[in-house]
Amino acid sequence: MSISLVTGVAGFIGSQLAESLLIKGEKVIGVDEFNDYYDPQFKRLNIKSLETNPNFQLIEANILALNWSELLKDVDVIYHQAAQAGVRASWGATFHHYTERNIDATQVLLEAAKDAPNLKRFVYASSSSIYGNAETLPTDENICPNPVSPYGITKLAGERLCFLYHHNFGVPATALRYFTVYGPRQRPDMAFHLFFKAVLADEAISIYGDGMQTRDYTFISDCIAANLAAGSVSEAVGEVFNIGGGSRVGLADIINTMEEIVGHPIRRNFIEAARGDARHTSADVSKAQKLLGYAPQVSLLEGLTKEWEWVRSRYSA
Numbered sequence: 001m002s003i004s005l006v007t008g009v010a011g012f013i014g015s016q017l018a019e020s021l022l023i024k025g026e027k028v029i030g031v032d033e034f035n036d037y038y039d040p041q042f043k044r045l046n047i048k049s050l051e052t053n054p055n056f057q058l059i060e061a062n063i064l065a066l067n068w069s070e071l072l073k074d075v076d077v078i079y080h081q082a083a084q085a086g087v088r089a090s091w092g093a094t095f096h097h098y099t100e101r102n103i104d105a106t107q108v109l110l111e112a113a114k115d116a117p118n119l120k121r122f123v124y125a126s127s128s129s130i131y132g133n134a135e136t137l138p139t140d141e142n143i144c145p146n147p148v149s150p151y152g153i154t155k156l157a158g159e160r161l162c163f164l165y166h167h168n169f170g171v172p173a174t175a176l177r178y179f180t181v182y183g184p185r186q187r188p189d190m191a192f193h194l195f196f197k198a199v200l201a202d203e204a205i206s207i208y209g210d211g212m213q214t215r216d217y218t219f220i221s222d223c224i225a226a227n228l229a230a231g232s233v234s235e236a237v238g239e240v241f242n243i244g245g246g247s248r249v250g251l252a253d254i255i256n257t258m259e260e261i262v263g264h265p266i267r268r269n270f271i272e273a274a275r276g277d278a279r280h281t282s283a284d285v286s287k288a289q290k291l292l293g294y295a296p297q298v299s300l301l302e303g304l305t306k307e308w309e310w311v312r313s314r315y316s317a
Contacts (some may be wrong), residue, residue, distance in 0.1 A: 004016030149276030244283025
């Protein structure tokens, strides 16, 4: 039986990745410290079903405090999803959380990975934030990174560490640059979750800036499919891949689609543009298509409908 280790296993992406691995018949070791960046109860709910599976082992601890040489002795694939998220919160006094959880934790894991006897793949969750305001749209992986937030800086540093350990010690690393992942279990600080929650409360949604910004949105199941491919396809080793939804969409169009889904107008409250937010993102996913067989399957309308249904069920209790 193949053994995978998922860091950040109780998070939005990590919990659903672990579910998919268990369905495939793998054993999963999940690591999460349940920090309070957002309500840990959300994370507890994310893994509630996992904990009844005999092939799932939860380790509740800080990555920096674990005996990794012991933990990794039988592990085949590491999916490093754990990170301190949030572009806007990365400014100011809390920046040390970003250096500890995005850089230090990644280095500690890589240091152990280089001596892991059975390791076949180290999949690092990177971010489109490393591009900043990219000079070309859609953006391919060869564009020079230019982060515009402290968060983006730390994710790029983690990515660069992965490839240092690959080139110097043979760690079989690959990196996936996620473009705005959404869907059920999305973090409560993320836009779509906030928007739909506001709709339920009959409140106006807050829009940073003029609302004309665009994003490449990736549904959660497409993100999971990319991880599974990166963890198994041999051509992924030593490579970085954009993982996007296949189209660049304006925020105004998103809200129009949300109105169609919820069946009534949504009030908007425009506020000052946030520091560190890229104006536009758009992924060129041709490399992932070629080497990973990646092809986004879920349309924005379908994906937003699924997230709306989840938000309604989450807050109806």
